[in-house]
Amino acid sequence: MKKKIVIITIVSVGIAIGCYLWSGDSNGSSTDSSLSTTVKAERGPIQLRIESTGRVVSNLDVEIKCKASGEVIGVPYDVSDPVKKGDLLVELDPIDEQRRVKQAEVNLSSSKAKLVQAQQNLETAERNLVNDMSRAQADLKAARAKFQDAHAKAERAKKLLEAKRVSIEENETAQTTASLAAADLENAKIALAELKVKKDALEVLRQDVTLAEGQVESNKIALEMAQQRLKDTKVFAPIDGVIAARQVEVGQIISSPTSNVGGGTALLVLSDLSRIFVLASVDESDIGRIEVGQRVTITADAFPDKEFYGKVVRVAARGENTSNVVTFDVKIEVLSEGKQNLKPEMTANVVVIAAESENALLVPSDAVYRRNGKTFVLVPSDGQQPERRNVEVGIDDGVRTEILSGLKEGEEVVHSKGQIQSRWARQRGNRSRPPMSPMMRIGGKR
Structure with a gap:
């Protein structure tokens, strides 16, 4: 009788366990009672940390070149020497440029002298033309008066000859004088017309002055350029x-x-080290979580016991494809004291704090499940089967997950001890690239 009771008990327990496991599978959680335990939801800090590596760069690197050519006669500074704006960095032998300046000065003096000569020629020609014009106009006026007088006398002599009151010789003399006066009048007119032609010729002299002025300006520019090359x-x-x-x-x-x-x-090469930056390469799968202003922790192999702090100041708009691996440059400014210890081109390890919460409600990531677009946890109930509870999640660091709603502090959830890695960790582990520190998911998205 006792043996029969034991057999019935064993069968009943087996049926109960089978129903529980079948029910658990249908709810999306394949938890075995021998491989699960319960954990309380507790409050604590959590961070979304994105790790990467990069190189230290200065605020600005200026490559120094010299506009002039020649032999270097002085380099007062060496590598690592600090300099101030305006300090002499390099000096060339100036002898060739000094000769060019001297030659430019001579050319300018010569062109100025030619300009003065052209201006004097123009002024002289203008004065002579004025005098000649006055003289020609006076001659024309006198010739016209002389012509009018001679013409009148010739007319009277002609009439007197008809009246036989003058001789033929006197009449001929009057006619000749009138003809000569007419010729003088024409000559005076021609002389005045020739002076007008000379007036037009003055324009050529004015052009000579303009050309001389242009040559002076050209030589001034040449002198300024020679002086600048000397300064260079x-x-x-x-x-x-x-x-x-x-x-x-x-x-x-x-x-x-x-x-x-x-x-x-x-x-x-002159480097401005007043600001220090790190250029980090961030994988395309993580770049969506990087934003300007996020806090960053920086370490370098040269200072293993020291941490530097900074913030993200720029995220590249375009990625770089290397061997089908796309990365984005993220520029991080180092803000902590002692940042001058970081030298340009050093390798730096950076951790970007993409999200954080100081008082988050946390459960193990292994206790969070997803099915058909919904996120839930299993909460122990009075019956043999755990209750499925829908929740809203926040930050997930791969070990713990922040619960935003659906669960209260102190409530217990079923935690699968046999599930060594979270789903996030398994997905990251299956990627071909080397694993980094745990990346977190926000809002339940991976």
Whole structure:
């Protein structure tokens, strides 16, 4: 009888366990009572951390070149030396440029003298023309009066000859005098017309003055350019900074970038270290979570025990495809004290705090399930089967998940001990790229 009771009990327990497992599968949670436990929902801090690597860069790198060509006679600064804006960086031998300045000065003086000569020729010609015009007009007036008088006398002599009151000789003399007066009048008119032609010729002299003025201006510009080239033999610092590289030595002959198709000789690289940045490459799967203004923790192998802090200041609008792996440049400004310890081109490890909560309601990520677009947890109930509870989730760091609604602090949820990795971790682990620190999902999206 006792044996029969034991058998019935065992069968009943087996049927109950089978129904529970079948019911659990139908609700989307394949939890075995031997592989699950319950955990209370507790409050605590959680962060969405995105890790990456990058390189340290300065605020600005200026490649220093010289507009002039020639031999280097002075380089007062070496690598790592600090300089101020306006400090002399490089000096070239100025002898050739000094000769060009002297030649330009001589050319300018010569052109000025030619201008003065052209102006004097024009003034002299204008004065002579005025005098000649006055004289010609007076001669014309006198010739016209003389002609009128002679013509009148010739007419009277002709009439007197008809009256036989003058001789033929006297009449001929009067006619000859009238003819000569008429010729003088014509000559006076011709002389006045010739002076008008000379007046038009003055325009040529005015053009000579204009050409001379243009030559003076051209030589002034040539002198200014020669003086500028002389100044260009000295190169001054355009900004405050530090000498990051030096590619020139005393005695070296350099070429000008303005006259050389190769771009000229690079002399120095001047870096502005007043602000320090890190250019990090972020995978395309994570870039959607990066925003300007997010906090960043920065470390470098050179300072293993020191953490630097900064913020995101720029997210690239376009990615870079390398071997079918797309990454985006994220520019991070280092803000913490001691940032000058980070040298340009150092490798830096960055952790972007994409989201965080100081007092979040947390449950293990393994206790959160998703089916048919809904997110839920299993809550123990009075019966043998856990209750399915729909929830809204927030930050998920791969170990813990923030519960925004649907669950209260202190309530218990079924936690699968056998599920070593969260679904997020398994998905990330199946990717071909090397695993990074756990990435979190927001709002239940992965």
